Amino acid sequence: MTEFELIRTFFARQPVSRADVAAGIGDDAALLRPPAGQLLAVTSDLLVSGVHFLSDVDPHSLGHKALAVNLSDLAAMGAEPAWFLLNLALPEVDAPWLERFCAGMFDLARAYNVQLVGGDTSRGPLVIGIEAHGFVPEVAALRRSGARAGDRIYVTGTLGDAAVALRHRLGKQRLSGDDFAAVVERLDRPVPRVHEGVALRGLAHSAIDISDGLVADLGHILEQSQVGARIFLDKIPLSPVCQAHVGKSGWEAPLAMGDDYELCFTVPPKNTEALEKLQFACGLHCIGEIEAEPGLRIVDESGKPYHSTFTGHDHFAESKQGDT
Numbered sequence: 401m402t403e404f405e406l407i408r409t410f411f412a413r414q415p416v417s418r419a420d421v422a423a424g425i426g427d428d429a430a431l432l433r434p435p436a437g438q439l440l441a442v443t444s445d446l447l448v449s450g451v452h453f454l455s456d457v458d459p460h461s462l463g464h465k466a467l468a469v470n471l472s473d474l475a476a477m478g479a480e481p482a483w484f485l486l487n488l489a490l491p492e493v494d495a496p497w498l499e500r501f502c503a504g505m506f507d508l509a510r511a512y513n514v515q516l517v518g519g520d521t522s523r524g525p526l527v528i529g530i531e532a533h534g535f536v537p538e539v540a541a542l543r544r545s546g547a548r549a550g551d552r553i554y555v556t557g558t559l560g561d562a563a564v565a566l567r568h569r570l571g572k573q574r575l576s577g578d579d580f581a582a583v584v585e586r587l588d589r590p591v592p593r594v595h596e597g598v599a600l601r602g603l604a605h606s607a608i609d610i611s612d613g614l615v616a617d618l619g620h621i622l623e624q625s626q627v628g629a630r631i632f633l634d635k636i637p638l639s640p641v642c643q644a645h646v647g648k649s650g651w652e653a654p655l656a657m658g659d660d661y662e663l664c665f666t667v668p669p670k671n672t673e674a675l676e677k678l679q680f681a682c683g684l685h686c687i688g689e690i691e692a693e694p695g696l697r698i699v700d701e702s703g704k705p706y707h708s709t710f711t712g713h714d715h716f717a718e719s720k721q722g723d724t
């Protein structure tokens with residue numbers, strides 16, 4: 401199969417359904433029409449075999465996740481996704497593998513009406529780079545820098561499930577078949593909180609998506625907003641499986657292992673009523689409050705300070721190398 405057959409067979413098959421795509425795959429560059437008066441939100445994420453995923457991962461999940469993590473970044477800006485590019489290095493043309501990878505990716509693309517408009521393909525060790533574009537009205541963009549003292553801190557969904565599933569898959573901990581089944585989708589097929597991010601426009605002061613763990617990612621909001629926070633362990637939303645895990649192994653999974661792809665955001669008290677009326681299907685929990693004093697204070701179930709030594713996932717930290 402030639403490179404062009406590969407592109408035609410696998411990547412150019414999504415019908416162009418968006419009116420803002422004047423030219424998609426097939427020319428030297430895509431031609432796109434961003435809506436007048438909105439900001440273009442642009443993000444990219446790189447997934448490297450052996451670093452971000454195990455080499456034997458199900459390609460359908462991989463295609464889903466590669467796009468989902470980018471849509472999650474757009475959601476955290478309050479942006480509505482529109483287009484994406486796919487940069488792929490492949491060791492060989494494995495047609496069944498590519499078929500499953502594309503099915504996972506395009507199923508998710510269809511669910512959010514995002515169009516693949518270009519990319520690049522090369523032989524090499526398996527690396528997947530996706531760049532996604534979305535739109536957000538200038539005044540409505542949700543930045544990390546907007547948190548103010550008094551804001552309530554919220555998270556969508558539940559935290560720690562992907563981490564618990566990963567620990568099981570790596571053989572570091574054993575889950576029953578039912579328990580693994582209850583959390584594995586959170587690891588392999590995260591649902592980007594796109595509708596929730598758009599709904600937060602005009603309500604939230606700041607937002608981030610949790611990819612490196614709550615402590616690290618909330619830490620980015622605190623640093624960029626030059627504020628501090630107090631959060632309560634007993635308010636952190638946990639699934640029953642994660643709750644049981646925390647009882648045995650402590651708080652690292654929901655606080656620091658990441659891969660949650662939930663939104664963490666801050667809302668001024670005047671907007672909390674409107675927020676809670678939104679009734680997100682994924683769930684929504686207030687876990688604490690922004691304070692003027694810098695630093696993150698975590699309070700445990702008995703009201704005592706909890707000292708976290710977790711730093712979140714960092715690819716270049718000395719002691720941790722590529723396990724997520």
Ligand code: ADP
Nearest residue numbers: 407411425426427428486487488518519520521
């Ligand atoms: P060029 O050599 O001009 O960069 P390519 O041969 O790399 O062109 O790509 C031809 C067309 O196919 C372009 O429109 C490009 O965006 C698209 N394309 C290439 N690889 C991919 C891919 N992995 N996913 C989507 N589109 C791709």
Ligand code: MG
Nearest residue numbers: 428519520521
């Ligand atoms: Mg090219």
